[in-house]
Amino acid sequence: MKTTKILALMLIPAMLLAGCGPARLEQSVEVQPDETAFLINIEDTEQQGKFKSIEFLEDNKVSAARVILPLRERDTGRMWWSYEYIPTARVITVKRTPVTREWTDDPSTGTSNLSQKLAVESLDSIGFSAGATIMAHITEQDAARLLYHFNGEQLEQIIDSNIRGYCQKELASRFGQLKLEDCKLQKARVFDEVEKATIEKFEPMGITIDYFGASEGLSFDDPKIQEAINKQVQAEADIETAKQEKLAQDERNKTLLAYHYPSPRDRTRSRMPSSA
Numbered sequence: 001m002k003t004t005k006i007l008a009l010m011l012i013p014a015m016l017l018a019g020c021g022p023a024r025l026e027q028s029v030e031v032q033p034d035e036t037a038f039l040i041n042i043e044d045t046e047q048q049g050k051f052k053s054i055e056f057l058e059d060n061k062v063s064a065a066r067v068i069l070p071l072r073e074r075d076t077g078r079m080w081w082s083y084e085y086i087p088t089a090r091v092i093t094v095k096r097t098p099v100t101r102e103w104t105d106d107p108s109t110g111t112s113n114l115s116q117k118l119a120v121e122s123l124d125s126i127g128f129s130a131g132a133t134i135m136a137h138i139t140e141q142d143a144a145r146l147l148y149h150f151n152g153e154q155l156e157q158i159i160d161s162n163i164r165g166y167c168q169k170e171l172a173s174r175f176g177q178l179k180l181e182d183c184k185l186q187k188a189r190v191f192d193e194v195e196k197a198t199i200e201k202f203e204p205m206g207i208t209i210d211y212f213g214a215s216e217g218l219s220f221d222d223p224k225i226q227e228a229i230n231k232q233v234q235a236e237a238d239i240e241t242a243k244q245e246k247l248a249q250d251e252r253n254k255t256l257l258a259y260h261y262p263s264p265r266d267r268t269r270s271r272m273p274s275s276a
Helices: 002-018 045-049 054-059 140-150 155-175 180-185 187-205 223-260 264-271
Strands: 028-030 035-041 066-068 071-075 083-087 089-095 099-103 118-121 127-130 132-137 208-214
Touching: 035 140, 054 140, 089 140, 099 155, 118 155, 132 155, 132 187, 140 155, 140 187, 155 187, 180 187, 187 208
Parallel strands: none
Antiparallel strands: 028 066, 035 089, 071 083, 099 132, 118 127, 132 208
């Protein structure tokens, strides 16, 4: 009996030691120089209700390069040592690095290996596609605005989905009002107009469009139309070449005539004796 009591007394410290809970280890998130961070309380229901507010996000913007997360205990069992530490807030970051994308039909030329051509149609129902390139970035001041509108999506995703869809719609609308020949002649103007419209559309959402423009020529859906246009271009080039060759030949002929049939003044000068 005495031995049993001694063993029990010896086991108590061991049980106490074994029953200690986990250590409270600091948890942190590193914020990169090209990122803007927001510390959002994920357990405060009142704050969650205010999440859809640019002012709320601005108030919770953090400037530290390392953000320490607040922790609390959470029970994991019936014993007093059955608990763990969990964060009560999370860090959401917005990358501000400029992003450039190129949308083409050929995976070897575009940013993506998928076909991202901007397919449109002329007023006379001739389908063609236009390749485009775009560059955008997020400013420090607009980070909260972007997070509010796009809920943490990366800029690459936004450009390839939301912005590309908008550019597609605007290009189709403008080219659709022009006949095929005018589409070719006014391509630059159309792209300039769409660039301006895209800048105005996404600036209030926190995205700065640096540029948007064509990256290649128009590509027609019907190979026969493309072949006919290529022949027309070649014919126009041949005509221009012939014109230049004719002008050059005319100049050569003038030079030969002047040499074989000099003007009366030139003949008189050639017969005058030279001064001593």
